[in-house]
Amino acid sequence: xxxxxxxxxxxxxxxxxxxxxxxxxxxxxxxxxxxxxxxxxxxxxxxxxxxxxxxxxxxxxxxxxxxxxxxxxxxxxxxxxxxxxxxxxxxxxxxxxxxxxxxxxxxxxxxxxxxxxxxxxxxxxxxxxxxxxxxxxxxxxxxxxxxxxxxxxxxxxxxxxxxxxxxxxxxxxxxxxxxxxxxxxxxxxxxxxxxxxxxxxxxxxxxxxxxxxxxxxxxxxxxxxxxxxxxxxxxxxxxxxxxxxxxxxxxxxxxxxxxxxxxxxxxxxx
Amino acid sequence: xxxxxxxxxxxxxxxxxxxxxxxxxxxxxxxxxxxxxxxxxxxxxxxxxxxxxxxxxxxxxxxxxxxxxxxxxxxxxxxxxxxxxxxxxxxxxxxxxxxxxxxxxxxxxxxxxxxxxxxxxxxxxxxxxxxxxxxxxxxxxxxxxxxxxxxxxxxxxxxxxxxxxxxxxxxxxxxxxxxxxxxxxxxxxxxxxxxxxxxxxxxxxxxxxxxxxxxxxxxxxxxxxxxxxxxxxxxxxxxxxxxxxxxxxxxxxxxxxxxxxxxxxxxxxxxxxxxxxxxxxxxxxxxxxxxxxxxxxxxxxxxxxxxxxxxxxxxxxxxxxxxxxxxxxxxxxxxxxxxxxxxxxxxxxxxxxxxxxxxxxxxxxxxxxxxxxxxxxxxxxxxxxxxxxxxxxxxxxxxxxxxxx
Numbered sequence: 001x002x003x004x005x006x007x008x009x010x011x012x013x014x015x016x017x018x019x020x021x022x023x024x025x026x027x028x029x030x031x032x033x034x035x036x037x038x039x040x041x042x043x044x045x046x047x048x049x050x051x052x053x054x055x056x057x058x059x060x061x062x063x064x065x066x067x068x069x070x071x072x073x074x075x076x077x078x079x080x081x082x083x084x085x086x087x088x089x090x091x092x093x094x095x096x097x098x099x100x101x102x103x104x105x106x107x108x109x110x111x112x113x114x115x116x117x118x119x120x121x122x123x124x125x126x127x128x129x130x131x132x133x134x135x136x137x138x139x140x141x142x143x144x145x146x147x148x149x150x151x152x153x154x155x156x157x158x159x160x161x162x163x164x165x166x167x168x169x170x171x172x173x174x175x176x177x178x179x180x181x182x183x184x185x186x187x188x189x190x191x192x193x194x195x196x197x198x199x200x201x202x203x204x205x206x207x208x209x210x211x212x213x214x215x216x217x218x219x220x221x222x223x224x225x226x227x228x229x230x231x232x233x234x235x236x237x238x239x240x241x242x243x244x245x246x247x248x249x250x251x252x253x254x255x256x257x258x259x260x261x262x263x264x265x266x267x268x269x270x
Numbered sequence: 271x272x273x274x275x276x277x278x279x280x281x282x283x284x285x286x287x288x289x290x291x292x293x294x295x296x297x298x299x300x301x302x303x304x305x306x307x308x309x310x311x312x313x314x315x316x317x318x319x320x321x322x323x324x325x326x327x328x329x330x331x332x333x334x335x336x337x338x339x340x341x342x343x344x345x346x347x348x349x350x351x352x353x354x355x356x357x358x359x360x361x362x363x364x365x366x367x368x369x370x371x372x373x374x375x376x377x378x379x380x381x382x383x384x385x386x387x388x389x390x391x392x393x394x395x396x397x398x399x400x401x402x403x404x405x406x407x408x409x410x411x412x413x414x415x416x417x418x419x420x421x422x423x424x425x426x427x428x429x430x431x432x433x434x435x436x437x438x439x440x441x442x443x444x445x446x447x448x449x450x451x452x453x454x455x456x457x458x459x460x461x462x463x464x465x466x467x468x469x470x471x472x473x474x475x476x477x478x479x480x481x482x483x484x485x486x487x488x489x490x491x492x493x494x495x496x497x498x499x500x501x502x503x504x505x506x507x508x509x510x511x512x513x514x515x516x517x518x519x520x521x522x523x524x525x526x527x528x529x530x531x532x533x534x535x536x537x538x539x540x541x542x543x544x545x546x547x548x549x550x551x552x553x554x555x556x557x558x559x560x561x562x563x564x565x566x567x568x569x570x571x572x573x574x575x576x577x578x579x580x581x582x583x584x585x586x587x588x589x590x591x592x593x594x595x596x597x598x599x600x601x602x603x604x605x606x607x608x609x610x611x612x613x614x615x616x617x618x619x620x621x622x623x624x625x626x627x628x629x630x631x632x633x634x635x636x637x638x639x640x641x642x643x644x645x646x647x648x649x650x651x652x653x654x655x656x657x658x659x660x661x662x663x664x665x666x667x668x669x670x671x672x673x674x675x
Contacts, residue, residue, distance in 0.1 A: 101589065107672065124595060
């Protein structure tokens, strides 16, 4: 990267730095203003929940943060690298090196084992920094508690387990930023808590997480909530009375102990 | 992405869609198979023609009327019909390197024996014909020098003619009528089978050229003169000698062009080989059309596959695949598919060729160049027809691709 794109290294580099970012789409004759000037800073170790109704611009913001889209105007630094103005290939490399994605629909490759799914981002790396990719992928799966399901295909796993595989895939490249788009949208409350517990655990280990959700309960597991409306950040506040997912999970297990493995088995059969 | 990984990914995707891949490959299999069979048959024909021509004897020289080239303008052989019996007799008298000389007067007509008749070729030749063509008799005798000089109405007939005019009987001694002239059958020639051009050599009646001239055509014109050199080493010398005697016989002044053509067997063989070579490539190129059709099949399936796997492409791009990675993935997939099809097609072609050889008795041969060409061509088909779908996949927008249902 040229020096002009590098922030002063002596300062603590923010993971996310958005400055008056706008995004305008041309829909036929109409101009759609998806983002109307967003400023956002996120430091290392934050866990931010982005909330907003559909059409509020939160998906566009997420795509922007995920380097899938570039701003019409304004600038975006991701971990000190200026993102706006990069080519398609540079964006792809940046996603590979600095970002991990978790989607609502899991988005795993079907008919491909959990291990191969998790290994995939390592195979697209162009810096040759990963040597034994299978072993690294296996360690990532162990980290999300699926060390014993490496050879299972997505269709043989429950929703919660599939999302864990997706999280392992996002983690395997040791990204600076983990982006989760409605990660619990397809999960029941029990699995939601399980997944959020995993996110909190990873956040404790120092990973910066941004997750989009429309469930206030889920947002309460984050450290900071950003509410988006009409393409602008309406509210940006720290979470008071933050929920602890691990503790919630204990309560759930205590009240309905039989649901734990029985449910997973039921889903596997289905 | 490492190439080993790419091939593995392509292999997996092919395994996941077995039936579809199989049907897609079928186009290439048939295309390559057809090309191989066609080339094998053509090559086999070429080889057997070479063998047959060599079996005729390499000593043979054929004189035909007309120069093949006059003043730089090609006339084709027999542009002027100016061979006479005198030419043949002069060659016979004056030649020193010749084992035999015979004029060949040819006509086609109906031959009648009792109540049956048969249309065949009548050849008026000298007694040397038998030695030049090295043709044995299966019964009776060949006509003699005195038969020729006496302009006798005698004939030696080919085995095909004998079988048609005298089914199950020995024709020696019986009478046949050629253009209302009665001939006595002296002998029946041994069966020779087809010649290089596929004509039945046994469908022939041989009579003295003197008789043919005076009793049948009344013309002294001759289709060709056959000369055989004393030995294979003398062929070139004999060819020169034929030329010198013919020029003298035709009174051609020094510096003027020949008005006849002398060819040896090698030249005839080359001409025949050239024809079959053209036929082989013609057949192969017709067969290769099916290879192109197979390629279009691959393109079709790859396009469907790209649409079907839009989401997969989106996922790959989101986790850091470049457009070129996606392009390579789909390209490798189509190449693997077409090369696999080519390999199977090769096996089918080789098997089909030997099966054909077994049932038809044709000789076939699969040259190594055809194998290399078939594999190379099928890989090229994979690249050519896989490129557009792969390009389409690589150009997808990751956001839309991820949202695709």
